[in-house]
Amino acid sequence: MDEKYFAKKIEDKWQTKWRESGAFEVEETDAKPKFYQLEMLPYPSGNLHMGHVRNYSVGDALAWYKRLKGFNVLHPIGWDSFGQPAEDAAIKRGVNPRDWTEENINHMRGQLQRLGLSYDWRREMAAHRPDYYKFDQWFFLKMYEMGLAYKKMSQVNWCPNEKAVLSNEQASGGICWRCGWAVEKKEIEQWFLKTTAYADQLLDDMAEIEAGWAEKVLKRQRDWIGRSEGAFVEFGIRNSEFGLKEDTNPQSEITNPKSVRVFTTRIDTIYGANAIVVAAEHGIVEANFANFSDETRAVIEKIKADKLKVTDHEAEIEKEGVDTGLKAVNPFSGEELPVWVGNYVMIEYGTGAVMSVPAHDERDFEFARKYDLPIRQVISEPHLAHEHSQMQAMALEQAFTEYGVLVHSDYWNGKTSDAAKKEMTDYAVKHGFGEAATTYRLRDWGISRQRFWGSPIPIVYCDVCGVVPEKQENLPVLLPENVTITGAGESPLAKVPEFVNTVCPNCNEPARRETDTMDTFVDSCWYYFRYLDNQNSEMPFAPEKAAYWTPVDQYIGGDDHAVMHLIYTRFWTKTMRDMGLVTFNEPVKRLLTQGMVIGETFFDVIPNEEDPESKGKRIYFPPDKVTVERDAKGKIVSAKSADGKELQSAVERMSKSKGNGVDPDEMVEIYGADAARLFVLFAAPVENELVWNEAGIEGATRFLQRVWRFTYKWIQEGGFRPLESGFEVEGSRLDSQEFGYKMPSVGFIIKGDNAPGSTKGNSPEVRKLTQKTHQTIKRVTENFESLQFNTPVAALMELSNALYDFKVEPSEANDEERYAVRVALVSLVLMLTPFAPHTAEELYAQLIGNDQGILANGAQFPIADENLAKADEIEIPVQVNGKLRSRVLASPEASNDDLEKMALADAKVAEYTDGKQIVKIVVVPKRLVNIVVK
């Protein structure tokens, strides 16, 4: 054993050993319970960043913990390797996206391996390889068969100059990223997956995972799905010349060309309706458009045009509208209402038409204020109901959106909102002008992308047969090689004749392929099922393998994926269940969302007034090129660039472009993988943001070195020489029931009823150390079970400090002392494994005298012995009137009476109680005594 701790040396050694022995390679077995530990797979951008390091360090710690707890742990990794950056690199630099991606994967795989992450590398998958995307296509065809994939018109961002479809990022700010032209919306036909068919299941099945998912994630998903219960109500149209051309209400089953159907969650407010407001695209507008005045038409055209503008979602859009002159009839009151077009009504949601009730809806209120429409209160707070019913009009300052009691509502007066909602809906149904309805915010998932670097959608267009799905046996539909990608034009594949021109799978006549590729979120929907069976060329995976390994026991990733990815993959699982591939509803039992890693940034803001496009843009400076002055508290006073320019600073998400990224390779080079990983886990709770601070990592190194030095000293100075008397000694490993894990030998093993480690020991020091050992085991175990990673590191540091406090020289230590140290040290090393596996492996090897490795030796996570963890004496604080005045030492078994007596007998306490009347004494067993005096 080296006297000094050389991180690089032991990390190389153990990484090689693990690889050669296949230490983390697993297969299905009934011998152990399974545990599927999964982390979100990286996009192969070229370099690992600290966010990855954090994510994978947490996952690896859990994987190791579960292994040491006797589980058969599946811990795989792969690559989310389709996507825009590869294509952008191809456009900008003319590289082949495939080569670019493969190179990046090779580099990043090396980075992961240098971190010593315990993956089963045989199971690696990459989305861009045909053996994977073949099954994206396989799934698409299945969904097409099931009626879950369909085509419809939909909007994309469109650059009229480049004639190219842009992603949201490329259209950021409403201008094309390449040429700067104003981006427009354009309607093209695209493929959709029917996520809405599972809206209710996506909501209701949350009950199954509530215990393991953070509430904030579930809440965001609930909001995203946005189920609202309400009613459709039909308003007759009095002077509509043409009526509706067709039923424009996709969710409706009642069609009446002479009416407008609205969706409302507040049918109880219907007597307060002052208008019907419809979207500009609504059928009733189209049908009567010719009859409208020029001004009306102009407003409607403007509203439509505004909707095609790409805007940043920041600014609140001012309400705008126009009275069409059409008249609707409130089916409850018979009152005639004007029909308006309003820019705040969305054609995509509900029926594209609302009843405007300004008194009880904020948007309608704002609209009514602007156009001076009447505002009538029909819901009142219960205690004001009588008063309100006497008044004709109420001057409301703002909309009253709460539930209450109905007023000015004829027959329904006095009813509560709850009761009225139900009864009025029933009434509408009975009279044929309405029905109960549920609507969702969730839209079907548009998966068409007009890009090259994705999985081709396996559809063929035939002049004879129409839309024809490719045959399963013809999969994969391969991406062509050697395509020049320019970024201009509709879809890169459309310009590759060898790809486009094909024959119809149905009639063998010439036909054309679909040239759109799939959204990369498709790849990440089911990748973790591919790990189970990544060589399978017939099926995405064998259902038996899924039955063994899935659902995923623990998933870890950033909460930026709380909605999209995690909803899509839940949706996908439900379709796989309906295909008979899996038998459960939910793919992930427990989800841990980790916070971002952030760092200080320095930048200059462009004040340029003349060029409005670049105004306000930030130019970032790398922190190491910035001269920073800080005050005594460490706050930045000033920051200057090399040429003396005053810079602003902030704390932001790490990224290359901001110059505040930290290179994991550099960290590993300087401090070692173990120290870097240990620090990342120790620095902050996983859910929190982690502000990167270089200084802290030295603390992690220091801790590992302390453990190393202690072990070295005790081994070198004979602390673990055979015991001298009273104990049976063996030369090989042996299970020690007392400790729940194997206590292997360094020349000795203790056995027998009178072994000192199985008692508390005789000297106070030994008792204290033994106690600390078992208390630490208890704490660390509890922390792992509740997914805390910073506190167990603190506990291990305490145990290490306790060993340093144990002031006995190894050469002079007696059997009892040496045994206690050994138990503490082996426990410490085993508990350190999840955080610093290389160091732990090496220390363990030194302690037991063989190099086979922790897992091969069958070592397990230590188990705490409650009896040994218990303290002989505990300190009981004594309060007088709630203020801490003294402490007394008592046995943990001391009765309340004993504690009370001891407290009263205490001299310090007496100072505060003398001459006062004792009103009450509160005794909390094992906790404290509080004496209340007057």
Added chain:
RNA sequence: GCUUGGGUGGCGGAAUAGGUAGACGCACAGGACUUAAAAUCCUGUAUCCUUCGGGGUGUGCGGGUUCGAUUCCCGCCCUAAGCACCA
């Protein structure tokens, strides 16, 4: 604007279930070792007062419940994230 988290030393953060606030680490200061430095080891470090025994205050602010509140309740302030016309 709405929703949900979060406010604890110079900093990151601890504190089962209402029961000793500040574990552990960083940073800083002092000491030991050394020719010296680094490393290491030891000591101290919420704050104010102190006759050095100790005492007062303190978990964003104001109130409440309780023998006792960082923890529970009410009101407010600040902050981060998400959503943003979803009827």
